Amino acid sequence: MPIFSPTEFAKDQVQAVQDYSLLAGRSIGNIFGRPRYLSDTLLQADLIGVGSLPIVVLTGFFTGAVLALQTSSTLQQFGSLSLTGKLVALSMVRELGPVLTGLMVAGRNSSGMASELGSMKVTEQIDAMRAMGVDPSKKLVTPRVVSSVVMLFFLSIISDLVGLTGGFMISYLLLGLNANQYWTTAYQALRFGDVLMGLSKPVMFGFIIASVGCYYGLSAKGGTQGVGRATTQAVVAASVLILVSDFFITRLLMGFFQY
Amino acid sequence: MTTLAPPQEQPLPSTSHPGEAVIRFDNVAIAFDHPVLEGVSFQLARGETKILMGAAGTGKTLVLKLALGLLKPDSGSITVLDQEITQMREQELFALRRKIGMVFQESALFDSLTVEENVAYRLIEETGRITEEIHARVLEALRFVELENTFSLFPSELSGGMRRRVAIARAIITQPEVLLYDSPTGGLDPVTSNTIIELIVKQRDVYQTSSLLVTNRLQDAFTMASHYFDRAQNKMVPIHDGAQRDLHTRFVMLRDGKIIFEGTAAELLRSNDPYVREYLS
Numbered sequence: 001m002p003i004f005s006p007t008e009f010a011k012d013q014v015q016a017v018q019d020y021s022l023l024a025g026r027s028i029g030n031i032f033g034r035p036r037y038l039s040d041t042l043l044q045a046d047l048i049g050v051g052s053l054p055i056v057v058l059t060g061f062f063t064g065a066v067l068a069l070q071t072s073s074t075l076q077q078f079g080s081l082s083l084t085g086k087l088v089a090l091s092m093v094r095e096l097g098p099v100l101t102g103l104m105v106a107g108r109n110s111s112g113m114a115s116e117l118g119s120m121k122v123t124e125q126i127d128a129m130r131a132m133g134v135d136p137s138k139k140l141v142t143p144r145v146v147s148s149v150v151m152l153f154f155l156s157i158i159s160d161l162v163g164l165t166g167g168f169m170i171s172y173l174l175l176g177l178n179a180n181q182y183w184t185t186a187y188q189a190l191r192f193g194d195v196l197m198g199l200s201k202p203v204m205f206g207f208i209i210a211s212v213g214c215y216y217g218l219s220a221k222g223g224t225q226g227v228g229r230a231t232t233q234a235v236v237a238a239s240v241l242i243l244v245s246d247f248f249i250t251r252l253l254m255g256f257f258q259y
Numbered sequence: 260m261t262t263l264a265p266p267q268e269q270p271l272p273s274t275s276h277p278g279e280a281v282i283r284f285d286n287v288a289i290a291f292d293h294p295v296l297e298g299v300s301f302q303l304a305r306g307e308t309k310i311l312m313g314a315a316g317t318g319k320t321l322v323l324k325l326a327l328g329l330l331k332p333d334s335g336s337i338t339v340l341d342q343e344i345t346q347m348r349e350q351e352l353f354a355l356r357r358k359i360g361m362v363f364q365e366s367a368l369f370d371s372l373t374v375e376e377n378v379a380y381r382l383i384e385e386t387g388r389i390t391e392e393i394h395a396r397v398l399e400a401l402r403f404v405e406l407e408n409t410f411s412l413f414p415s416e417l418s419g420g421m422r423r424r425v426a427i428a429r430a431i432i433t434q435p436e437v438l439l440y441d442s443p444t445g446g447l448d449p450v451t452s453n454t455i456i457e458l459i460v461k462q463r464d465v466y467q468t469s470s471l472l473v474t475n476r477l478q479d480a481f482t483m484a485s486h487y488f489d490r491a492q493n494k495m496v497p498i499h500d501g502a503q504r505d506l507h508t509r510f511v512m513l514r515d516g517k518i519i520f521e522g523t524a525a526e527l528l529r530s531n532d533p534y535v536r537e538y539l540s
Contacts, residue, residue, distance in 0.1 A: 035384070035387075120369075123365065123367060123370070124363050124364075124365060124367035125367050125368075125369055125370070127324075127329055127363070127367065128361070128363055128367035128368075128369070130329060130349075130353075130356070131327055131329065131356055131359070131361040131363075132356065132357070132380060132381050132384070132429075133353040133354065133355075133356040133357035133381065133384070134353070134380075134381075134384055135349075135350070135353060
């Protein structure tokens with residue numbers, strides 16, 4: 001068994017960060033150059049956006065519902081049950097909508113991208129593409145990054161809306177709140193900064209999901225076992241990066257809007 | 260022996276200058292965990308076919324990948340079609356690679372695309388869709404490899420030999436100036452191997468495409484050196500004893516990352532090198 005070398009480990013990590021940064025940078029730079037793979041981008045948008053809709057709707061609905069259920073008992077102690085709509089709205093729009101949507105799509109699509117590109121890598125299809133004068137970062141990575149960013153933006157909006165509806169169902173049917181009261185407090189609670197925070201996060205998360213998935217796919221080696229490893233690593237890395245970047249975006253925007 | 264459809268006459272590329280080097284390796288070395296190639300120097304002349312032989316793991320496939328710029332050497336210089344590629348950026352290499360065709364060891368066909376889309380891949384990249392003209396060219400390329408009825412099939416629906424022939428059609432559809440074959444008959448039965456070799460010989464003799472071919476099968480290598488494609492009979496035929504016909508086919512043998520032999524089939528057979536003799540036996 002080879003002896004573990006901290007130097008080699010550190011070198012590998014630095015190399016991985018460098019490779020990822022270059023791939024991520026190229027995926028953005030390719031948007032401004034030709035050729036543009038519009039049909040590939042639309043195909044990916046369908047796979048990522050429409051394909052993820054059921055899990056995003058389910059996750060959003062039950063998150064909103066459980067949020068209303070959990071907070072109602074606490075709010076009731078202070079006689080503030082009427083604020084349920086406000087609490088659900090702020091939590092969903094600022095935090096839970098984008099983050100849970102990001103995590104769900106990461107689980108579904110980062111893994112999909114890593115396994116698809118990984119399989120292409122180990123069967124020399126990526127090399128064949130390069131050999132035919134086609135840039136894999138333009139053909140495979142940029143369409144996935146663009147469609148992930150765009151579709152996650154809209155999926156988060158849908159998740160927010162469905163979450164609020166879930167919260168409303170609980171508030172109206174179980175807690176006996178007035179519908180007008182719920183929706184008015186929910187609407188009035190939201191400020192520009194809240195909406196901006198909720199809409200800027202999915203842009204970042206979408207980029208992370210696609211770039212991480214593609215990076216692990218394109219770095220896969222070692223046959224089918226390597227593809228499996230790349231798939232797992234992609235989901236873990238994308239999920240962790242989403243949570244870490246969520247913290248920093250939140251902190252940055254909270255400072256900017258002086259919460 | 261299968262009978263091939265008559266090839267459509269094609270002139271050589273206008274830049275053709277017989278004898279000039281289209282690929283030149285100068286003292287090329289590359290190592291991974293251990294040195295794989297050390298001081299490899301050779302050149303492939305225009306219109307020439309070089310057959311790379313050697314035991315497994317001697318770096319034959321690596322030579323092809325280096326020639327295509329898919330890998331960079333640690334030292335040395337590689338010139339392809341008058342361009343020094345070791346210092347070229349990936350973006351610059353894409354234009355050069357469009358003049359080169361490569362047949363990968365396991366075909367490397369895109370498994371989610373049909374045979375037609377695979378063969379037309381390069382052309383679709385330029386136009387964005389399959390036009391009437393592209394369709395006709397795909398048909399011509401598939402007819403060359405006798406697979407014109409596989410248009411709408413997926414690679415998974417083809418046999419190993421058929422996949423290899425589709426890969427050849429994909430490589431030749433743009434009439435590249437150089438063709439690189441990585442073990443095109445590896446893992447195939449003798450009959451199918453012979454069909455593939457006949458296609459390669461046909462490409463060599465009809466279009467005079469410069470080629471670098473990696474193989475471990477001595478029989479295939481010597482078939483290429485002793486047969487030519489007769490356009491009148493439309494099939495590959497052996498050279499008669501005493502006939503003066505230069506097939507521009509030479510052998511290169513690698514051992515432990517170094518070239519130990521370079522020459523014609525006759526010179527290879529006369530070689531006194533103990534390793535070459537053992538390899539041939």
